[in-house]
Amino acid sequence: MRPLWVGPLTLETVTVPICDLPSALVGTRIAQLSDLHYDGQRLTLPLLQAAIAQVNALQADLVTLTGDFITRSPAPVAELADYLGQLQGRCGVLAVLGNHDNHSPKHRSKVLEELRRVGIQTLWNEVVYPLGPDFPVVGLAELWAKDFLPSVLGQVPPHLPRLVLAHQPDTADTLTPWRVDLQLSGHTHGGQIVVPKLGIVPAWVERWEKGLATVLPFPKLKRRAAQAIRHWDWASGLHPVTCNPITPSWIYVNRGLGTYSPGRWRCPPEVTLLTLVRHP
Ligand SMILES: [Fe+2]
Numbered sequence: 001m002r003p004l005w006v007g008p009l010t011l012e013t014v015t016v017p018i019c020d021l022p023s024a025l026v027g028t029r030i031a032q033l034s035d036l037h038y039d040g041q042r043l044t045l046p047l048l049q050a051a052i053a054q055v056n057a058l059q060a061d062l063v064t065l066t067g068d069f070i071t072r073s074p075a076p077v078a079e080l081a082d083y084l085g086q087l088q089g090r091c092g093v094l095a096v097l098g099n100h101d102n103h104s105p106k107h108r109s110k111v112l113e114e115l116r117r118v119g120i121q122t123l124w125n126e127v128v129y130p131l132g133p134d135f136p137v138v139g140l141a142e143l144w145a146k147d148f149l150p151s152v153l154g155q156v157p158p159h160l161p162r163l164v165l166a167h168q169p170d171t172a173d174t175l176t177p178w179r180v181d182l183q184l185s186g187h188t189h190g191g192q193i194v195v196p197k198l199g200i201v202p203a204w205v206e207r208w209e210k211g212l213a214t215v216l217p218f219p220k221l222k223r224r225a226a227q228a229i230r231h232w233d234w235a236s237g238l239h240p241v242t243c244n245p246i247t248p249s250w251i252y253v254n255r256g257l258g259t260y261s262p263g264r265w266r267c268p269p270e271v272t273l274l275t276l277v278r279h280p
Pocket residue numbers: 035037067068098100187188189256260
């Protein structure tokens with residue numbers, strides 16, 4: 001991945017209004033990294049080190065990592081974890097796993113083991129309170145995992161605002177029965193290939209495949225269409241999930257650091273800083 005055609009590491013800053021945010025948490029700063037794909041090909045060491053230095057320079061209250069630490073083999077995660085162990089957040093570092101981390105039980109347990117070894121609290125259908133008892137953080141299992149359990153949100157009293165960490169943006173569709181104030185995700189890599197003025201190429205391919213799969217009985221095409229990301233409109237950045245004016249629900253999608261075939265074009269890797277404010 002070369003900055004010339006990908007773009008430099010970019011710090012994206014965004015302010016998110018949260019309903020019922022405790023006054024003590026107004027101004028809370030949350031850093032996010034996603035989709036590292038650390039496998040010796042899809043993320044350079046200088047980029048990884050620059051992203052870690054950028055996050056630490058932010059002196060955030062909480063650091064979040066939203067999955068896809070590896071691509072295929074789980075072996076590189078031990079080395080990656082040694083680097084990620086350098087991340088500093090005043091109230092800790094939280095992570096959830098992505099689909100690539102969950103290829104098999106062996107993949108999942110190795111990634112969990114290594115991240116936890118370096119002090120990263122890695123969640124799988126769990127609720128934690130790093131910012132205090134009035135603002136829970138829910139870390140969900142990967143959306144395609146057999147034990148994905150959105151009902152874990154039922155453990156949180158409905159009057160409390162909450163942050164949800166979930167690798168895939170589409171997870172938001174399954175969470176509509178519960179209150180979600182802000183979901184942090186990755187997975188899309190920002191669409192990877194961005195054509196100025198025309199947008200992201202995967203959305204075109206997706207529409208083409210879906211159209212073709214309706215007239216051609218090729219199982220492979222149908223399978224790809226069925227597994228596709230539904231919300232390419234959430235490929236990156238902050239979006240409203242529901243337009244409820246009383247308790248708005250937001251999703252923020254980080255473009256990630258690493259990449260996947262066929263690579264990136266004009267889609268810069270990202271460090272995110274989210275600042276929470278009180279919804280009027
Ligand atoms: Fe990914």
